[in-house]
Amino acid sequence: MAIKLSPNLLQHVRFFHSSASSFTVVSSSLSLAETLIDQKPCPPPKQQLLDFDDTEKLFSSVTTTKMLKSLLNLHMASLNPIVDLGVWVMKSRLYETMFLKEAILTMVKHTFYDHFCAGENLNEASRTLQGLWNDGLKGILDYGLEDANDNGSCYTNLNEFLKVVESTRLLPPSSVSYACVKITAICPISLLKRVSDLLRWNHKDPSFGLPWKVDALPILCNKSPFYHTLRRPDPLTPQEEEDLEKAHQRLIKLSQKCFDMDLPLLVDAEYTSVQPAIDYFTYSAMTKFNKNGKAIVYGTVQAYLRDAKERITQATEAAEKMGVTIGYKLVRGAYLSTESQVASSLGYASPIHGSIQETHACYDDCTSFMLEKVYKGSAAVCLATHNLDSGRWAAAKAQALGIGKGNDKLQFAQLKGMAEGLSFGLRNAGFQVSKYLPYGPVDMVIPYLLRRAEENRGMLSASTLDRQFMRKEIKRRVKAAIVGSESHKMETA
Numbered sequence: 001m002a003i004k005l006s007p008n009l010l011q012h013v014r015f016f017h018s019s020a021s022s023f024t025v026v027s028s029s030l031s032l033a034e035t036l037i038d039q040k041p042c043p044p045p046k047q048q049l050l051d052f053d054d055t056e057k058l059f060s061s062v063t064t065t066k067m068l069k070s071l072l073n074l075h076m077a078s079l080n081p082i083v084d085l086g087v088w089v090m091k092s093r094l095y096e097t098m099f100l101k102e103a104i105l106t107m108v109k110h111t112f113y114d115h116f117c118a119g120e121n122l123n124e125a126s127r128t129l130q131g132l133w134n135d136g137l138k139g140i141l142d143y144g145l146e147d148a149n150d151n152g153s154c155y156t157n158l159n160e161f162l163k164v165v166e167s168t169r170l171l172p173p174s175s176v177s178y179a180c181v182k183i184t185a186i187c188p189i190s191l192l193k194r195v196s197d198l199l200r201w202n203h204k205d206p207s208f209g210l211p212w213k214v215d216a217l218p219i220l221c222n223k224s225p226f227y228h229t230l231r232r233p234d235p236l237t238p239q240e241e242e243d244l245e246k247a248h249q250r251l252i253k254l255s256q257k258c259f260d261m262d263l264p265l266l267v268d269a270e271y272t273s274v275q276p277a278i279d280y281f282t283y284s285a286m287t288k289f290n291k292n293g294k295a296i297v298y299g300t301v302q303a304y305l306r307d308a309k310e311r312i313t314q315a316t317e318a319a320e321k322m323g324v325t326i327g328y329k330l331v332r333g334a335y336l337s338t339e340s341q342v343a344s345s346l347g348y349a350s351p352i353h354g355s356i357q358e359t360h361a362c363y364d365d366c367t368s369f370m371l372e373k374v375y376k377g378s379a380a381v382c383l384a385t386h387n388l389d390s391g392r393w394a395a396a397k398a399q400a401l402g403i404g405k406g407n408d409k410l411q412f413a414q415l416k417g418m419a420e421g422l423s424f425g426l427r428n429a430g431f432q433v434s435k436y437l438p439y440g441p442v443d444m445v446i447p448y449l450l451r452r453a454e455e456n457r458g459m460l461s462a463s464t465l466d467r468q469f470m471r472k473e474i475k476r477r478v479k480a481a482i483v484g485s486e487s488h489k490m491e492t493a
């Protein structure tokens with residue numbers, strides 16, 4: 001299996017070799033502030049707010065045993081033959097053999113599962129979250145629910161989401177930063193596709209009426225992909241309209257619960273084939289709950305999409321006019337290959353930026369735009385990324401704008417077990433940082449673990465920097481222990 005080298009990671013590695021000493025905490029100067037305010041993203045500023053050089057400080061809350069375990073797991077995930085074998089076994093008939101399956105699940109549980117997941121049930125996940133809270137991080141509990149195909153499973157899933165939100169009452173105040181939901185678990189996928197088709201056709205031809213449509217914020221723009229809907233779709237049947245209303249009410253019920261508990265709700269982003277319908281639901285909940293300067297419902301924008309910046313700009317400006325505080329979780333996007341495959345199978349260009357550099361630039365551009373809105377008080381953003389450059393860029397821009405570290409409208413998030421260095425660096429600089437905590441029975445989260453294994457495989461994978469940081473810190477601790485015991489011997493001699 002060939003290793004795909006990410007130019008950005010190469011850039012990180014080069015940066016670390018050439019200028020390790022520049023990772024020191026420096027307060028931003030006036031000239032830095034002037035450079036950053038009202039500017040398009042530029043290369044990360046030289047002065048760094050985040051300190052990744054002092055690993056003693058970075059990993060001060062992590063025991064050596066835990067670090068060694070993490071290092072081992074990440075190292076195994078970086079070895080292509082191990083990941084290939086794991087993926088093959090999971091997808092093969094061998095996995096269906098009773099005894100073998102149990103043995104595999106036990107092995108996975110004590111390695112990758114413990115590393116990337118928060119526990120098998122809500123109690124275990126809550127304990128993990130409390131541990132993070134003690135370390136100065138917050139948590140986002142995410143029960144690994146399946147996509148729904150009918151109303152019955154949508155209601156079952158809704159109850160699970162409500163249970164998670166309710167459980168946060170028992171946790172330390174503000175240890176949970178957000179609740180999260182995926183619309184594909186509370187609205188049947190087939191309906192999301194139908195609604196997305198209709199919204200796309202309505203965008204191209206506004207005379208194509210949608211009687212059920214509630215006016216909220218603009219969803220699509222002219223740059224958005226329209227190839228999913230090549231023919232004029234049939235209007236929704238009465239049954240579909242009824243199901244749509246039910247799905248809408250499910251999201252309203254969950255949002256109301258979050259509103260009552262003052263807990264913001266992140267709505268995940270999925271494939272472009274269904275994303276217009278997801279945004280439609282999200283924006284209608286936003287216009288109901290995000291009032292009086294509060295952001296309760298957050299949508300998700302995937303910066304790898306070519307239309308990302310234009311869509312957030314038009315929706316945010318419309319929200320400002322309506323007095324709605326828009327909230328976004330900003331990600332790069334997780335469905336790169338599927339999106340490109342679907343587009344090419346239909347003979348269209350991919351909706352994804354042509355290069356990873358363009359995705360990075362778009363992410364930082366969207367970050368910049370949202371931070372200025374946060375500064376003005378008209379929007380909220382959760383920067384969900386493992387990318388060190390983006391973390392540094394955002395931290396410097398927020399500092400330059402003078403966004404207070406306690407301002408809930410700016411938060412950072414990483415997945416559990418990923419980018420620990422970035423999480424700790426941001427935390428040490430005073431920012432609010434959350435870890436996304438997927439939980440559920442081991443066999444239920446296997447697809448999630450396979451995605452994490454895929455991301456971390458290869459020498460220059462997403463975990464490369466974390467492994468470097470951890471190795472450095474372990475070496476430092478070993479040295480300190482040796483020096484400590486030597487001087488103890490000398491003292492007692």
Ligand SMILES: Cc1cc2nc3c(=O)[nH]c(=O)nc-3n(C[C@H](O)[C@H](O)[C@H](O)COP(=O)(O)OP(=O)(O)OC[C@H]3O[C@@H](n4cnc5c(N)ncnc54)[C@H](O)[C@@H]3O)c2cc1C
Pocket residue numbers: 008267268269270300302304331332333334335336352353354355356357359384385386387413414415436462
């Ligand atoms: C808290 C949290 C919540 C998330 N929620 C969602 C969600 O709701 N929906 C969702 O889709 N994803 C979600 N993700 C995953 C996210 O989209 C990314 O897949 C993941 O975080 C890796 O991106 P990164 O910003 O960490 O940066 P990096 O690791 O620096 O960048 C990798 C990303 O760059 C992009 N990329 C890679 N190669 C190319 C290329 N050739 N051209 C263009 N772009 C390229 C891809 O998006 C890839 O994932 C979430 C991530 C986190 C941390």
